[in-house]
Amino acid sequence: MSNPANTDGKAKEAAATPPPSDISAADGGVRASHSLDAANILSVNNIEVVYNHVILVLKGVSLDVPRGRIVALLGANGAGKTTTLKAISNLLQSERGEVTKGAIMFDGAEVHSLSPNELVRRGCIQVMEGRRCFAHLTIEENLLTGAFTRRDGAAAIRRDLDLVYGYFPRLKERRSATAGYTSGGEQQMCAVGRALMSRPKMILLDEPSMGLAPQIVEEIFDIVKNLNEKEGVSFLLAEQNTHMALKYAGYGYILENGRVVMDGKASALAENEDVKEFYLGIAEGKRKSFRNVKHYKRRKRWLA
Amino acid sequence: MLGPILETLIGGLLTGVLYALVALGFVLIFKASGVFNFAQGAMVLFAALSVARLSEKFPLPIAIVLAIGVMIVLAYAIEFLVLRRLVNQEGIVLFMSTLGVAYFLEGFGQTLWGSDIYKIDLGISKNPIFLFESVFPGGILIDPEEVAAAVICAILVTVLAVFFQVTRVGRALRAVADDHQAAQSVGIPLNYIWLVVWATSGIVAIAAGMIWGSKLGVQFSISLVALKALPVLILGGLTSIPGAIVGGLIIGAGEKLAEILLGPLLIRWFDLAGGGIENWFAYVLALLFLLVRPQGLFGERIIERI
Numbered sequence: 001m002s003n004p005a006n007t008d009g010k011a012k013e014a015a016a017t018p019p020p021s022d023i024s025a026a027d028g029g030v031r032a033s034h035s036l037d038a039a040n041i042l043s044v045n046n047i048e049v050v051y052n053h054v055i056l057v058l059k060g061v062s063l064d065v066p067r068g069r070i071v072a073l074l075g076a077n078g079a080g081k082t083t084t085l086k087a088i089s090n091l092l093q094s095e096r097g098e099v100t101k102g103a104i105m106f107d108g109a110e111v112h113s114l115s116p117n118e119l120v121r122r123g124c125i126q127v128m129e130g131r132r133c134f135a136h137l138t139i140e141e142n143l144l145t146g147a148f149t150r151r152d153g154a155a156a157i158r159r160d161l162d163l164v165y166g167y168f169p170r171l172k173e174r175r176s177a178t179a180g181y182t183s184g185g186e187q188q189m190c191a192v193g194r195a196l197m198s199r200p201k202m203i204l205l206d207e208p209s210m211g212l213a214p215q216i217v218e219e220i221f222d223i224v225k226n227l228n229e230k231e232g233v234s235f236l237l238a239e240q241n242t243h244m245a246l247k248y249a250g251y252g253y254i255l256e257n258g259r260v261v262m263d264g265k266a267s268a269l270a271e272n273e274d275v276k277e278f279y280l281g282i283a284e285g286k287r288k289s290f291r292n293v294k295h296y297k298r299r300k301r302w303l304a
Numbered sequence: 305m306l307g308p309i310l311e312t313l314i315g316g317l318l319t320g321v322l323y324a325l326v327a328l329g330f331v332l333i334f335k336a337s338g339v340f341n342f343a344q345g346a347m348v349l350f351a352a353l354s355v356a357r358l359s360e361k362f363p364l365p366i367a368i369v370l371a372i373g374v375m376i377v378l379a380y381a382i383e384f385l386v387l388r389r390l391v392n393q394e395g396i397v398l399f400m401s402t403l404g405v406a407y408f409l410e411g412f413g414q415t416l417w418g419s420d421i422y423k424i425d426l427g428i429s430k431n432p433i434f435l436f437e438s439v440f441p442g443g444i445l446i447d448p449e450e451v452a453a454a455v456i457c458a459i460l461v462t463v464l465a466v467f468f469q470v471t472r473v474g475r476a477l478r479a480v481a482d483d484h485q486a487a488q489s490v491g492i493p494l495n496y497i498w499l500v501v502w503a504t505s506g507i508v509a510i511a512a513g514m515i516w517g518s519k520l521g522v523q524f525s526i527s528l529v530a531l532k533a534l535p536v537l538i539l540g541g542l543t544s545i546p547g548a549i550v551g552g553l554i555i556g557a558g559e560k561l562a563e564i565l566l567g568p569l570l571i572r573w574f575d576l577a578g579g580g581i582e583n584w585f586a587y588v589l590a591l592l593f594l595l596v597r598p599q600g601l602f603g604e605r606i607i608e609r610i
Binding site for chain 1 (some may be wrong): 391392421472475476478480481482483485487488489491492493494548
């Protein structure tokens, strides 16, 4: 399921030397050096997001998604994951949010001022949190709305519809069912399939695991992995389910209070003591007392 | 007795078709953008004025095509100057803005086209047709213009239904109606969709305006027809095209029948004057409906999974 090569060798190495070498501090020179790299399909550089002109939600977030990879964006409720994704897909404008600082490069071009549909046309599409299928449309109609921006003709769209049905056989069975009456898992598949219909280079996937049974979550993550490998679609995956996300992603960023507090290879993050304790719920030895939380605070390197 | 009742019923249903046409314009815009467009009546007036004045210079079909152009330009102007600036404001703000548009259009229509009473000649005979003369004494009287209205309405609704169900833009319209942010996220541009619905409801306004205009003459009072569309909307549901049609028919038939059936009873039982029932019947019916079934007969079914 995950990458076996990573989980073994590097993870041990990471665990052996805290702080591990392939986990870097969020700010600082490291980021600046590779944010212009052409190998990155997406690079977000130090963005600030303000809602309603006053509420500062993102306080300088930077991240990169290498072409053809899955990158996880982790964090608790309200950490800024969804806001980050919406800043990239430019859906913020419709929520009275605004990117006030920083730059967002997608596929080698600044996309900060583009409309969401222009961005979809260029190959970057968001699958929003909570599925958001069009409830009164059938599954097939839902999928077809994803092809709205395409100009390459009905035959090509038809072909991709079959492709989507290939990845999601369940959707094919339920193609004429009203989406509002399908199960949560089917709706999530429908939402991912709908995004796929736009022929994206990159999908911003927001909380695909929300409200789904663990088995279904696994099924969906497997399909994501599959799409990533076979169709070459890059993913930026915002998740609260840290365990799942780190299992499927190659690299991860951890957001807290609108800042990236940690980033690193997924395998290294999964072995990191802090991540284990605060996001995976695995404590070493006996339970830690709240006094020791201070130790964690000290680790927030961006404060320094 | 049956003859007059049948005649009233048919007359009422045909009037109802006209109410339905106006209500249809409301439904289109409300469905796709959640805006209750108070300016629909003003748009009907504006459309009727455009057709009337243009048909003085051009033959009617050309005048209609030109008027469609005018309504599309108008839709674009409203989208660009008003709606686009108010994205994500509260519903009440958008509603107020359509009030502004309504009064602007009423005035501007007169500035542009003049404020006299104009006529639209659809080339349909004004002479009533008598049906079933052998069955009922005197037969049943039918206004050919109202029959034409019904036919136009039927064609329009069929075209709209096909447009909504099978075309790419129609599908996008329904998607926007369901969840506009999700629609935006898959690359459906809201501005374009709004332009399409306002233009479409402008075209529906042309149909309504032409028929009303040819019946009553094109004059300011046409914009008040929109007020009759409100009970139709409450009855049929704000989001349902079939609802607008059925609601229109019920209101149209109901108020005419109430006038001839309820009127005499009120006179006999309560010694009232008994007239004017047609004027309030629709609203009382709508109020009752609000109490019993607030989403209307065909309002969007709220999909809930348990």
